[in-house]
Amino acid sequence: MYASRMERLTDIAINATLWTFRIAVVIVVVVGSLLTLATGKFSPATWLQLALDGATLGSIYALIALGYTMVYGILRMINFAHGEIFMSGAFGGYFAAVALAGTGVLNANPLGTLFSIILMIIVAVIIAVTLSVLVERIAYRPLRNAPRLVPLISAIGASFFLQYTVRGLVGPGIFAYPAVEVLSQDIGLPFVRVQWVDVLVIVSAVLMMAGLYLFVQRTKLGTAIRAVSEDKATAALMGIDVNRAIVTTFVLGAAMAGAAGVLYGLVFRQVFFFTGFIPGIKAFTAAVLGGIGNIPGAMLGGLFLGEVESIGPTLFLTGLQVPSPNQLKDVVAFTLLVLVLIFRPSGLLGERVTRQRA
Amino acid sequence: MALYLCLVGIVPVFSERPLIDDVVSLGQAFILLTGLLAGYVAATRAPGDPADRSTPITLAAGIIGGTLTGLAVTVLVLIGAVIDLRAIIQPASPALYDVLTLELGVAGAWVPTAVGGALGALAAASLLVPPLVRRSLAIGLGALVLLGLFAGLLRTPMLGSPLSALGRLLFAPEGLTAVGAVLTVVAVTGVDLLLRVLDVRRRIGDLSQSQRRTALPPVLVFALVVILLLPQGLGPFFAQVVALVALYILMGLGLNITLGLAGLLDLGFVAFFAVGAYTVGLLTSTAEFGIAQWPFWAAIPFAVLIAMLFGAFLGLPILGIRGDYLAIATLGFGEIIRILAGSDLLKPILGGPRGIINIPKPIDVPPDHFLAGAQQIYYISLICAGIIAFVALRLRDSRLGRAWVAIREDEDVAEAMGVNLVHTKLLAYMLGAAFAGLGGAIFAALIGSIFASSIQLFVSINVVALIIVGGMGSIPGVVLGAVFLIGLPELFREFSEYRFLFYGIALILMMRLRPEGLLPSRIVRREMHLPDNVEPHGAPVGSQVAAEAQERA
Numbered sequence: 001m002y003a004s005r006m007e008r009l010t011d012i013a014i015n016a017t018l019w020t021f022r023i024a025v026v027i028v029v030v031v032g033s034l035l036t037l038a039t040g041k042f043s044p045a046t047w048l049q050l051a052l053d054g055a056t057l058g059s060i061y062a063l064i065a066l067g068y069t070m071v072y073g074i075l076r077m078i079n080f081a082h083g084e085i086f087m088s089g090a091f092g093g094y095f096a097a098v099a100l101a102g103t104g105v106l107n108a109n110p111l112g113t114l115f116s117i118i119l120m121i122i123v124a125v126i127i128a129v130t131l132s133v134l135v136e137r138i139a140y141r142p143l144r145n146a147p148r149l150v151p152l153i154s155a156i157g158a159s160f161f162l163q164y165t166v167r168g169l170v171g172p173g174i175f176a177y178p179a180v181e182v183l184s185q186d187i188g189l190p191f192v193r194v195q196w197v198d199v200l201v202i203v204s205a206v207l208m209m210a211g212l213y214l215f216v217q218r219t220k221l222g223t224a225i226r227a228v229s230e231d232k233a234t235a236a237l238m239g240i241d242v243n244r245a246i247v248t249t250f251v252l253g254a255a256m257a258g259a260a261g262v263l264y265g266l267v268f269r270q271v272f273f274f275t276g277f278i279p280g281i282k283a284f285t286a287a288v289l290g291g292i293g294n295i296p297g298a299m300l301g302g303l304f305l306g307e308v309e310s311i312g313p314t315l316f317l318t319g320l321q322v323p324s325p326n327q328l329k330d331v332v333a334f335t336l337l338v339l340v341l342i343f344r345p346s347g348l349l350g351e352r353v354t355r356q357r358a
Numbered sequence: 359m360a361l362y363l364c365l366v367g368i369v370p371v372f373s374e375r376p377l378i379d380d381v382v383s384l385g386q387a388f389i390l391l392t393g394l395l396a397g398y399v400a401a402t403r404a405p406g407d408p409a410d411r412s413t414p415i416t417l418a419a420g421i422i423g424g425t426l427t428g429l430a431v432t433v434l435v436l437i438g439a440v441i442d443l444r445a446i447i448q449p450a451s452p453a454l455y456d457v458l459t460l461e462l463g464v465a466g467a468w469v470p471t472a473v474g475g476a477l478g479a480l481a482a483a484s485l486l487v488p489p490l491v492r493r494s495l496a497i498g499l500g501a502l503v504l505l506g507l508f509a510g511l512l513r514t515p516m517l518g519s520p521l522s523a524l525g526r527l528l529f530a531p532e533g534l535t536a537v538g539a540v541l542t543v544v545a546v547t548g549v550d551l552l553l554r555v556l557d558v559r560r561r562i563g564d565l566s567q568s569q570r571r572t573a574l575p576p577v578l579v580f581a582l583v584v585i586l587l588l589p590q591g592l593g594p595f596f597a598q599v600v601a602l603v604a605l606y607i608l609m610g611l612g613l614n615i616t617l618g619l620a621g622l623l624d625l626g627f628v629a630f631f632a633v634g635a636y637t638v639g640l641l642t643s644t645a646e647f648g649i650a651q652w653p654f655w656a657a658i659p660f661a662v663l664i665a666m667l668f669g670a671f672l673g674l675p676i677l678g679i680r681g682d683y684l685a686i687a688t689l690g691f692g693e694i695i696r697i698l699a700g701s702d703l704l705k706p707i708l709g710g711p712r713g714i715i716n717i718p719k720p721i722d723v724p725p726d727h728f729l730a731g732a733q734q735i736y737y738i739s740l741i742c743a744g745i746i747a748f749v750a751l752r753l754r755d756s757r758l759g760r761a762w763v764a765i766r767e768d769e770d771v772a773e774a775m776g777v778n779l780v781h782t783k784l785l786a787y788m789l790g791a792a793f794a795g796l797g798g799a800i801f802a803a804l805i806g807s808i809f810a811s812s813i814q815l816f817v818s819i820n821v822v823a824l825i826i827v828g829g830m831g832s833i834p835g836v837v838l839g840a841v842f843l844i845g846l847p848e849l850f851r852e853f854s855e856y857r858f859l860f861y862g863i864a865l866i867l868m869m870r871l872r873p874e875g876l877l878p879s880r881i882v883r884r885e886m887h888l889p890d891n892v893e894p895h896g897a898p899v900g901s902q903v904a905a906e907a908q909e910r911a
Contacts, residue, residue, distance in 0.1 A: 010781045017674040078682045139866045149623055150869050152682050153826055157865025160819070164859035277815075281693070284686060327701045334690040341687045342675045 018342070025339060032316035041318070045191045050311045056198045056267060058306020059205035063260035064283030065290070065298040066212060067253025073229045073293030074249050075144070080155035083280015084162035085132050085254050089124035089261030090271040091166060094175055096123040097265070101178035113182050117200070121262045128258025129251050131162065136250045141243075159280075167273040174272040177265045201263045208256060209299050216295060221248055229293065278330065282309070285337040291347030300348060309333045396427040396474070398481040417482045424478015428471040490554055498547030585740070594732065598804075599848045601732040604739035605800055606824060606844040610836035611746040612793020613821050618831030619754060620786035621766030622677075626688030627794050627818040629672070629695040630665040634795030635802040635812070636699070637661040639714035654718060658799055665795020666788050673787040677780050692818055700810030714808050735804040742800070746793055747833050753789075754831075762786055816858070820844060823861045827868055 036042070064086050071079040100106040100116045107113065139158040143151045183197035216222035221244075227235040228245040236242050264279065265271050286305045290297025312332040322328065340347065398420070484492050609631070616622050641657035676687045719734065753759045761782045764772035773779050802808045820843065828839025843864075847857035 007778045007781050010778070010784060013670075014674045014678075014780060017671060021675055078686065139869075142870055146869070148682060149621065152623065152685060153822075154866050154869040156819075156822075157862045157869065159862070160858045161862030161866065164862060168859060278693075281686070281689065285690075288683075288686075328697065331694050331697050331701075334694050337690045338676065338687050338694075341679050341683055345679055345683065 021339070021342070025335075029316055032318075036315055036318045039318070042314070047311065048192045050314060051307060052192055052194060052198060054307035054310030055303065056201045056306070057310060058286075058303035059202050060260050060264050060267070060302075061279065061283045061286045061305050062299045062302025063205055063208065063256045063263070064279060065286035065302045066209070066256045066295065068284050068287040069290070069292050069295060069298040070225070070249045070253050072287070074225065074246055075140070075151075077140070077148070077151050078155065078284065079140075079250075079253070080152065080280075081135050081139070081158040081162055082132075082253065082257060083276035083278075083283070084159050084166075085128045085135075085276070086257040086261045086264070086279060086283075087271070087273065087276030088131050088162065088166060089128040089254075089258030090265045090275055091170065091175075091261070092124040092127035092258065093120040093262035093265050094177055094271050096120040097178050097180075106178060107181050110182050113180055117180075117262070117266070121204075121259050124258040124262045125255045126258075128254040128261065132250045132254030132257075133247060135162070136247060141246075163273055163276070170273070172273065174270050177269045177271065179269070180266065183266060197266055201267060204259070204263065208259060212252060212256065213295060215252070221245070225249055281337070282330075282333050285333060285340070288337065288345070289340050289347055294347065297347055304348070305333060305336065308336055394424075394477045394481045396423040396478060396481075398423075398484070417479055420478040420480075420482020421475050422478070424481065425471055425475035427478070428474020432471045491551065494547045494550040494554060497550045498543040501542055501546040596849075597732040597736065599845060601736040601739060601804055602848055603840050603845045604736050604743060605797055605804065606820065606840040607837055608739050608743040608746060608800070609794060609797035609821050610824050610828070610840055611743055611750060611833065612797065613790050614825055614831060614833070614836055615750055615753065615762075615793070616786050616790030617822065617825055619750070619759060619766065620762035620783060622783060622786060622790075623682070623685040623822070624688045624787070624790060625685050625818050625822065626672075626690070626692035626695075627790070627821050628692045628813055628815060629688075630669055630791040630794035631798035631801070631817055632695050632699055632813040633665045633668045633791075634661040634798030635808045636714070636798075637664050637795070638799040638802045639808040642718055643714045654803055658796070661799035662792050662795050665798070666792040668795075669788040669791025670784065673784050673791070674780075677783040677787060689815075689818075692815060696810070696813045696815070699813050719803055719806070732804060735800060739800055742796060750833065758782065758785065819858075819861065823865060827864050 064082065067082045067085070068079060071077065071082070097106065097116070097120050100119065105112045106116045135158045139154045140151055143154055180197075183200065184195055187194045187196055187199060216225060224235070224240045224245040225248060227238065227240055228242050232242055235245070261271075264275075282305060283302065286301035287298045288301070289304055290299070290301030309329050309332060313326050313329045316332070317328060484495065609627070613624065613627055616624050638654065638657045638661045641652045641660060642654055672691055676684060676691075679687065754763075761772065761777045764775065764777055765779065765782060769779060801812075805812070824839030824843040825836060826839075827843060828837070829835025843857075843861065847860075
């Protein structure tokens with residue numbers, strides 16, 4: 001029969017393409033790395049430095065990814081506006097920082113700086129949480145039982161709405177975070193240049209993630225969230241307030257994203273209305289990488305993505321004579337996303353959700 | 359309770375609106391609209407049963423709603439008088455306060471509250487008149503806004519014609535004159551009322567088949583003439599805009615197969631757009647990076663073919679994953695292609711940010727010919743769009759089309775019914791890619807060059823948004839969506855600043871209120887062969903037609 005022959009051909013083509021993908025990636029990675037190492041252009045210290053940068057970046061991704069993963073876990077929906085929540089947090093932190101820099105507290109002494117940063121994070125978290133709850137209320141909750149495409153499109157709409165609301169409010173310019181002197185100082189380790197800002201990011205990310213993990217595992221509300229993730233209807237029958245669990249999930253995710261926004265601002269020192277888009281997609285990649293719906297997975301995925309993005313372009317592409325490989329770091333990250341989606345949609349730690357639970 | 363809830367939703371929208379427009383009248387129109395809306399919503403949600411609610415309560419609710427909305431603005435003005443908000447909120451400038459307070463300064467802070475209250479009362483009062491009149495009035499006001507927007511465009515040709523006096527009477531250089539505004543509202547409301555009283559729609563429906571058939575050709579011919587003459591005589595800028603709209607119609611129809619029929623949300627449309635554009639650029643350009651210097655027509659099939667191959671190559675591995683994962687994967691593809699196009703890696707081939715220039719126009723004519731410049735692109739896009747529409751229509755009713763719809767409705771059931779998922783999805787994806795490539799190719803010819811900066815995520819978002827707003831799977835819906843989402847922002851600069859804000863609102867609202875789109879595909883209507891005179895207010899028309907069909911059945 002014509003149809004079945006066509007189908008068999010398609011199957012062959014699919015397998016051929018998939019194998020081409022696999023082989024191409026392996027070739028690029030292995031050959032590229034070997035060639036790069038063979039050139040001897042980079043010292044071990046350079047690699048260590050890249051790894052450290054990757055860890056800083058990865059901690060931020062991990063914080064954002066938690067929001068994606070928790071919301072997906074509970075609603076089976078990609079919260080497309082999450083990147084914008086992150087961005088609004090970065091802006092909240094920015095305005096707090098400007099105010100604090102104006103009063104002189106920001107750079108007065110290390111204690112003042114620490115106090116300022118905590119204050120910035122609080123402001124950012126408040127803004128992010130408020131927006132996130134509003135978005136859930138207006139754009140997601142009424143559509144909870146609609147076909148899957150509907151809330152996704154609504155989420156894309158929410159994402160654009162937030163982006164361009166911020167653009168309308170503050171303007172399209174790029175805003176430079178005020179300099180925090182202490183943070184850019186070296187902590188004085190041998191071989192690598194570790195700035196205090198790296199320490200701040202990694203330590204606070206670890207603290208927040210540990211807090212989140214304990215919250216979800218140990219508290220009553222955390223248990224409610226896990227129960228609703230498993231089965232909404234049964235959870236409701238057990239007397240769990242499903243809406244409350246869902247809103248809590250959004251609040252937790254937004255709080256992490258808001259804090260990540262401030263940390264991002266402190267590391268990269270700039271923020272504008274489109275800031276949330278690319279880190280948002282990458283954090284989603286991290287969430288998928290770790291197995292979506294899986295909280296430790298998101299942390300691991302974030303770190304892994306940060307490292308790949310930081311080390312990858314230099315390691316894989318320099319040896320292949322690709323000019324300015326760092327331009328392509330987003331390509332590396334997105335390729336990783338596509339590869340994970342194709343070959344291991346369950347992620348590194350997760351169960352296989354794309355087919356069964358999706 | 360409900361009253362407060364709706365105010366919470368409306369107040370932030372309100373305080374954001376005035377930031378939007380530098381055109382005072384239009385900006386104020388937005389403010390007035392929010393006042394009306396708040397009053398209307400408050401009045402409809404006032405306590406008590408809508409049927410026997412007393413007049414004072416309705417009015418009071420409207421006034422409270424409108425006043426509260428106005429009060430928010432008053433508070434904004436008062437705060438703004440004390441603190442300079444511009445440090446955070448850039449548009450909170452003295453100019454904005456002038457607009458809000460009618461240039462009275464702080465002394466005029468009461469103005470928004472009072473106006474809000476008055477509008478709220480007005481909106482509530484409109485609830486008390488018969489629905490027939492209310493609807494006609496709303497249409498009259500809509501016509502006022504629409505004509506006001508197009509005034510500048512309509513005035514120029516009218517001044518040069520016998521209608522000169524009328525043009526002067528109705529239109530100022532920008533917007534309507536006061537006389538024109540009153541005339542418009544009265545005339546449109548009157549005519550609409552008349553039509554509704556006479557129940558013209560019902561009469562058209564009651565016409566016999568043969569009568570309708572005789573009426574159809576003149577209507578079609580008239581529509582065709584208008585469509586054909588659209589880019590002529592209104593200047594090159596307008597021609598450029600309509601060409602772009604036609605191009606987006608073409609691409610919308612292409613994605614409509616992928617998204618509307620097969621239900622695959624493809625956010626990486628721009629990838630294939632880029633492939634088509636760069637293929638044409640490489641093959642036809644007479645400048646640095648051109649490799650063949652072919653004519654446009656020889657390059658087009660290659661552009662489509664290569665885009666299609668790309669679609670197959672990218673689609674094969676990812677079509678096994680479903681739903682929202684697919685959206686993210688395609689988004690990733692779009693970004694990969696965009697970054698690659700601008701990167702140093704492909705710079706020797708594609709020119710990087712400098713791009714490929716000197717792409718010739720498809721038809722070589724002197725500059726003052728009626729086919730010069732954007733006009734020919736308009737006609738080419740329209741013809742291609744027509745072909746795609748035909749293909750899409752035929753496909754929809756084919757075995758393949760029904761398989762697509764089955765997948766859209768439920769993958770698992772479709773698979774159980776013997777539909778090969780990957781195979782079927784792949785065909786939809788490849789067709790979408792091919793038409794995206796065609797769109798990109800024509801775009802390259804329209805602009806005459808292709809730069810990495812033309813390859814942006816917003817191309818994908820534009821196309822997806824216009825399909826969703828217009829109505830998934832519906833051809834008139836795509837046309838309507840393209841006119842509104844592409845045409846308006848291109849024609850009016852104030853809109854284009856905020857187009858994505860409107861997209862965002864539109865997407866959320868559509869999903870909440872009318873997830874099937876403004877003009878959803880309706881087999882019933884196509885069978886009845888009604889002339890396509892549907893106004894943008896799709897909702898009443900759609901439900902009416904459906905109701906009529908039921909009545910007659």
